[in-house]
Structures are given as structure tokens and as C-alpha cells.
Amino acid sequence: MSSDTALVVEGVTKAWRSPSGTDRRVLDHVGFVVERGSSMCVTGGSGSGKTTLLHILAGLVNPDAGSVILGGQSLFTLGEAARDRFRARHIGYMFQVFNLVGMLSAMENVALPLVFAGESASSAQTRAGALLERLGLSGKSDHRPQALSVGEQQRVALARAVVAEPWLLLADEPTASLDPANAEMALELLASEASRTGASTVIVTHDPAVRARFALQLTVGGGT
Amino acid sequence: MNLLSLILRSLSSRKTSTLLTALGAALGVALVSAVVVLGHEVESSYRNSGSGFPMIVGPKGSPMQLVLNTVYHLDKSPGLMPYRAYEELRDARWVRLAVPYAVGDSFRGFRVVGTTDSIFTERFTPLPKQPLVIAQGRAFKHDSKFLNHLIDDLRGKAVAASRPSSESSGHHHHDHSHEIIAEAVVGATVARELGLKIGDKIEPTHGVEGGKDHKHEHLWTLTGILAPTSTAIDRLVFISLESFFGIEDHQQGALLPDSGDVGLSAAIVYPAAATQRAIMLPRLNKRSDIQAVSPSEVIRGLLDIVGNVDKVLLLEAVLAVIVAVLGTAVAIYNLMNERLREIAILRAVGARRFQVLLLVVGESVFVASLGAIAGLAAGRGLIAAVSDRVAATAGFVPDPLAYVPVSLGDSVPAVPFEVITLVAVVVVSAIAGLLPAAKAYSADVARHLAPPT
Numbered sequence: 001m002s003s004d005t006a007l008v009v010e011g012v013t014k015a016w017r018s019p020s021g022t023d024r025r026v027l028d029h030v031g032f033v034v035e036r037g038s039s040m041c042v043t044g045g046s047g048s049g050k051t052t053l054l055h056i057l058a059g060l061v062n063p064d065a066g067s068v069i070l071g072g073q074s075l076f077t078l079g080e081a082a083r084d085r086f087r088a089r090h091i092g093y094m095f096q097v098f099n100l101v102g103m104l105s106a107m108e109n110v111a112l113p114l115v116f117a118g119e120s121a122s123s124a125q126t127r128a129g130a131l132l133e134r135l136g137l138s139g140k141s142d143h144r145p146q147a148l149s150v151g152e153q154q155r156v157a158l159a160r161a162v163v164a165e166p167w168l169l170l171a172d173e174p175t176a177s178l179d180p181a182n183a184e185m186a187l188e189l190l191a192s193e194a195s196r197t198g199a200s201t202v203i204v205t206h207d208p209a210v211r212a213r214f215a216l217q218l219t220v221g222g223g224t
Numbered sequence: 225m226n227l228l229s230l231i232l233r234s235l236s237s238r239k240t241s242t243l244l245t246a247l248g249a250a251l252g253v254a255l256v257s258a259v260v261v262l263g264h265e266v267e268s269s270y271r272n273s274g275s276g277f278p279m280i281v282g283p284k285g286s287p288m289q290l291v292l293n294t295v296y297h298l299d300k301s302p303g304l305m306p307y308r309a310y311e312e313l314r315d316a317r318w319v320r321l322a323v324p325y326a327v328g329d330s331f332r333g334f335r336v337v338g339t340t341d342s343i344f345t346e347r348f349t350p351l352p353k354q355p356l357v358i359a360q361g362r363a364f365k366h367d368s369k370f371l372n373h374l375i376d377d378l379r380g381k382a383v384a385a386s387r388p389s390s391e392s393s394g395h396h397h398h399d400h401s402h403e404i405i406a407e408a409v410v411g412a413t414v415a416r417e418l419g420l421k422i423g424d425k426i427e428p429t430h431g432v433e434g435g436k437d438h439k440h441e442h443l444w445t446l447t448g449i450l451a452p453t454s455t456a457i458d459r460l461v462f463i464s465l466e467s468f469f470g471i472e473d474h475q476q477g478a479l480l481p482d483s484g485d486v487g488l489s490a491a492i493v494y495p496a497a498a499t500q501r502a503i504m505l506p507r508l509n510k511r512s513d514i515q516a517v518s519p520s521e522v523i524r525g526l527l528d529i530v531g532n533v534d535k536v537l538l539l540e541a542v543l544a545v546i547v548a549v550l551g552t553a554v555a556i557y558n559l560m561n562e563r564l565r566e567i568a569i570l571r572a573v574g575a576r577r578f579q580v581l582l583l584v585v586g587e588s589v590f591v592a593s594l595g596a597i598a599g600l601a602a603g604r605g606l607i608a609a610v611s612d613r614v615a616a617t618a619g620f621v622p623d624p625l626a627y628v629p630v631s632l633g634d635s636v637p638a639v640p641f642e643v644i645t646l647v648a649v650v651v652v653s654a655i656a657g658l659l660p661a662a663k664a665y666s667a668d669v670a671r672h673l674a675p676p677t
Binding site for chain 1 (some may be wrong): 225236565566570572573576577578674
């Protein structure tokens with residue numbers, strides 16, 4: 001593999017235990033490579049393990065088997081605290097429902113990953129403010145998420161995901177909560193921010209229109 | 225933005241819950257603060273007053289009653305001692321100063337003490353090494369010759385009263401009241417509460433219990449106002465002994481026909497040397513007509529009893545604080561289920577488990593500390609609010625700003641009890657906060673990140 005390789009996933013397997021006590025394997029030896037700056041979409045039916053895969057890529061869920069290597073660092077050989085810090089620095093995550101923290105302003109939401117990565121509060125706020133300005137939200141940086149429109153919330157969530165200029169940008173159904181116009185704009189912004197920061201992107205989607213935009217596709221639950 | 229600002233944001237986003245839980249802690253701590261400060265003030269005031277009056281001589285009876293009545297002006301007078309005994313003490317070589325006290329009158333709720341101008345000398349130190357200071361005006365005029373003459377006259381009356389047919393004694397008395405210079409000096413609280421000023425006329429009434437009292441026909445002129453002492457003296461009206469005995473009502477009540485003498489409530493005795501107190505106490509107590517007590521010993525006995533009550537109260541108050549502090553943690557714990565999603569988001573964007581733990585423990589500590597600080601201030605405020613009532617019922621003025629040190633051992637300097645309280649609250653709230661923090665710490669991030677259904 002080349003030195004540019006950003007994300008290498010090998011043999012990732014995960015089973016969930018059902019309430020009846022039987023194990024249901026949702027990911028079975030999943031493997032792929034996403035080069036630095038490239039993007040891939042993950043598709044599959046409901047409960048097929050798309051979000052589980054994203055959680056594993058983010059280091060939030062441990063796989064039963066397999067490895068995830070990002071920028072040469074094997075995620076699951078790191079201790080939990082080191083993995084949390086690695087995530088804050090190198091992995092951006094956009095959630096389907098944005099998951100902005102309601103008690104914080106837009107700017108503070110965006111600054112969170114930088115703060116958790118150990119950056120000073122003032123530097124984090126400056127970078128967050130600059131990013132919000134670039135995304136057209138300079139007038140809204142002091143607003144709480146509840147005071148923002150859905151489209152604005154989406155841009156704040158994107159800003160939070162890319163503010164640390166991560167190596168890997170994960171997005172879970174980024175257009176599911178948006179109308180077609182906002183969805184289109186969100187995808188454009190996602191692509192431009194990923195391109196600007198050089199991040200590899202993995203997007204989970206069930207939307208055929210979104211899927212059509214990606215050359216590299218992975219289908220889970222029904223084979224790759 | 226840092227962890228502290230996250231804690232503040234989190235708490236301010238739940239203002240009502242935060243304020244209510246802090247209020248719970250504040251109430252508990254206010255109780256502790258009030259009990260501790262008041263207990264300290266009781267003890268220091270009683271000890272101070274006790275050591276300011278090295279020996280009290282009075283009639284036989286309860287030593288406690290004698291001390292309470294003479295030093296704190298509480299309780300009823302235990303009776304009368306012969307004036308002759310006071311004269312012996314006054315003239316004894318081992319006595320540096322003997323101050324007579326005649327009580328039984330009051331002026332608009334404040335007790336009146338008949339005494340001599342010896343209370344204005346430097347030798348009379350009701351607080352250790354602190355003589356009385358006349359803040360305004362001057363001392364009342366005292367005429368010792370006239371007093372002696374009056375006492376002789378009253379003794380004649382007492383002897384006559386002891387005879388079955390006193391009318392046939394042929395002993396004639398005359399009314400001295402027109403010769404008396406009736407002047408008064410009042411304590412700081414009396415002047416303040418009654419709005420008295422120099423030159424005012426006051427009219428004491430007989431009796432301190434109220435109801436049965438009646439007015440004398442004489443007026444006393446206010447000549448002086450004492451500086452505050454934070455003792456029962458602030459609530460006293462001092463008049464000269466001759467003006468006290470010059471009143472017909474007093475003469476009747478002050479006669480001791482059995483001993484043919486005049487009665488006096490008590491005498492405060494300052495021995496010339498400290499060792500003489502120990503020698504003279506048992507000697508004086510062998511006498512059948514008087515008892516001598518050391519207020520500091522009596523007070524120590526009283527404080528031993530009160531101290532136990534104090535400890536029970538303190539224990540109850542400490543339990544109240546623990547319950548209140550646990551309450552803050554429980555309140556946070558109860559909200560934890562609703563916050564697990566927020567915790568999961570923080571984890572997903574890079575917060576470590578330990579940071580999440582600190583966040584929740586920090587909230588518990590912050591709320592409890594906020595309550596504790598408010599409670600400590602409220603406790604002091606409570607003392608200020610009840611200060612007058614305490615002064616009226618317990619004979620001393622508690623200082624709301626009193627420094628209350630807690631000793632942590634001989635080699636460590638004492639620290640204010642507020643510091644100890646705050647440290648205790650921080651520790652207890654941090655431990656209690658671990659309960660909800662553990663829930664946040666162990667939260668399943670992936671599960672709680674799922675969109676709400």
C-alpha cells in the first residue's frame with residue numbers, strides 16, 4: 001500500500017447479541033482501502049451494520065476481529081484514552097441528526113474537538129470562528145443550535161467535523177434530515193471541506209442519488 | 225472554552241434544578257454555620273465574662289443562679305447577702321476591689337443595677353483587662369459618705385423590724401429621697417434601643433419580671449452612655465447604690481431583720497493576687513451567711529452540659545449537610561439518563577472518559593460549593609438577625625463576623641471553620657458525584673448516539 005493511504009480496514013467483524021442471546025453478525029470480514037483525499041460511500045439496508053462500521057472506523061466501538069489503520073496508526077492497538085485523543089485530532093464525525101450540544105453556542109460546538117485535543121480555548125475559538133465565517137455562519141456563531149435553521153445546524157455539524165482538519169471524515173446519512181436543496185448544498189460543502197483539508201471521506205447513505213456521486217462504494221449486510 | 229466553562233454551561237442550562245439543589249446544600253450549611261458560630265460565641269463570651277469576674281460573693285443558694293444573675297443578668301436574684309459582708313470584703317487586704325450589686329428594678333425591659341462608681345475605675349474589668357469606657361457623658365455621682373449614713377439608717381430600721389413592737393423603739397427615720405442625687409449610666413444597647421441621650425430622665429420600675437411592677441416617684445437623670453462591650457452590660461442601667469436604697473420600696477425589700485442588716489444582691493470581688501482567690505473561696509464558703517463562687521468554674525460546668533447539646537446539634541447539622549450534598553448528586557444522577565446522549569456526543573468528538581467523569585463530578589462539586597458558600601454567608605446572616613434576641617435571652621451579644629478557628633493539631637495552624645466546611649463539602653460532593661459520573665463514564669457511546677426514536 002502507498003504512503004498516501006489514509007484508511008486501511010482489514011477483516012473487520014462485529015456481531016451483536018440479540019435479546020434472545022444469539023449472536024447476529026452484522027459485519028463479516030469487511031475490508032477496504034480509502035486513499036488520502038478520496039471518498040467512499042457505504043450503503044446497505046436497515047440494520048445492515050452501516051452505522052456500526054462507521055462507529056468502528058471512529059474507534060467508538062471495538063470490532064470482534066480485524067483492524068482499522070488510519071495514517072499508519074492502528075486504532076485498536078491504542079488504549080481507550082489515547083484513541084479518544086486520536087479521534088479528537090484526526091477523525092471528524094457528522095451525525096445523521098447533527099447531535100449538536102444544546103447548551104453550547106455554534107462556535108463552542110465547533111471548538112469542542114480542538115479543546116478535547118488539547119488546544120487552548122482562545123485558539124480553538126479563533127479557528128472555530130474562522131471556519132464558521134467561511135461556511136457563512138459568522139453572524140450565528142453565538143447562537144444556540146435551537147436558534148438555527150436545519151440547514152444552519154447542518155453546517156455547524158460539518159464545521160465541527162472538519163475543524164481539526166482530520167485525516168478521516170465520517171458522515172452518517174448527512175442528507176437524511178434535509179430537503180433536496182439543503183442536501184445538495186451539504187454534499188457540496190462536505191466535498192469542498194474534505195478537499196480543502198485533504199481528508200478521506202466515508203459517507204453512509206441509503207439515498208441512491210447520493211450514492212451515485214461516489215465512484216467507490218461499499219455495500220454492507222448483503223456482501224461488498 | 226474549557227472543562228470549567230463546560231461545567232458552568234451545563235449547570236446554567238438547568239438553572240432551576242441547579243438553584244434548587246444548591247439551595248438544599250445552602251440550608252444545611254447555613255444550619256452548621258449558625259450552630260458553630262453561635263456555639264463559639266456562647267463559649268467565648270461565657271469564658272470571657274467568667275474570667276472578667278474572678279469571684280462573686282452572694283447569698284447562700286445555687287452558685288449557677290448567682291453567676292447567671294450577676295454576670296449575665298439572667299434568671300431571678302437568688303436572694304440577699306448582708307451588706308456587712310460586702311463591707312468586710314471591700315476593706316479586706318486581700319481584696320483589690322469589691323463592687324456591690326443591688327438588682328431588682330428594670331427600665332423598659334432593661335435591668336437596673338445599683339452600685340458604686342467603682343465600676344468606672346480601671347480595676348473593674350468585666351472583660352479581661354478591659355475596663356468600662358464611657359462613650360458619652362460622665363459617670364453618675366456617688367457619695368460614699370451619704371451611702372454609709374443611709375446604710376446605718378437602714379440597719380436601724382432592720383433592727384427595729386426584728387422587734388415585735390417596732391413602733392415603740394423610738395428610732396426615728398427620715399426620708400432621704402429629697403437628698404439623693406439620682407443619676408444613671410446606661411449600656412450601649414439600652415441607649416440605642418430606647419433612643420436615650422444625655423440629660424434624659426428615666427423612671428425605673430420595681431421588678432424585672434413585668435406585670436407586677438410599679439413606678440417609683442423619682443426620676444434619674446442620664447449622665448453617661450457606655451461604649452459597647454458585647455456583654456450583658458450593654459443591656460444594663462447603672463445607678464448609684466444610695467439612689468437605689470433611697471427608694472422606699474427598696475428599703476422595705478432590702479432589710480434583713482434577722483441579721484439587723486441591709487441586703488445586697490451580690491459583690492464582685494477582684495482579689496489582689498490570683499492565688500488568693502483559691503485560698504479565699506473555701507474560707508468564704510465556710511461562712512453561714514454568704515457563698516463565694518468562681519464564675520469561670522461554674523461556667524465550665526455549664527459549658528460541659530451545653531457543650532453536649534451543642535455537639536448533638538452540630539452532628540444533626542453535619543448530617544443535614546451530608547444529606548443536602550448527597551441530594552445534589554442524586555439530582556444530577558436523576559438527570560443523567562436524559563444527558564447520556566449529550567455525554568455520548570462529547571465522547572464522539574474526542575472527550576475522554578476521564579474528562580466526562582470530571583465534568584459530572586465538577587458539576588456536583590460546583591453546585592454543592594455554591595450552596596455551601598451561600599449557606600456560610602446565610603449562617604452568619606442568621607446570627608446577625610437573631611443577635612438582639614440572643615442578647616436579651618442569653619446575656620451576650622454574638623458577633624456575626626467572629627473568627628471561628630478550628631484546630632487541626634498542635635503543629636498545624638488553626639484555620640477558619642468555613643475553610644474546613646468548604647473542604648468537607650467539596651470532598652463529600654466529589655465522592656457523591658462519582659455516582660452519576662460513573663454512569664456517564666460507562667455510557668455506551670454508540671448506543672446513545674443513535675437518533676432519538
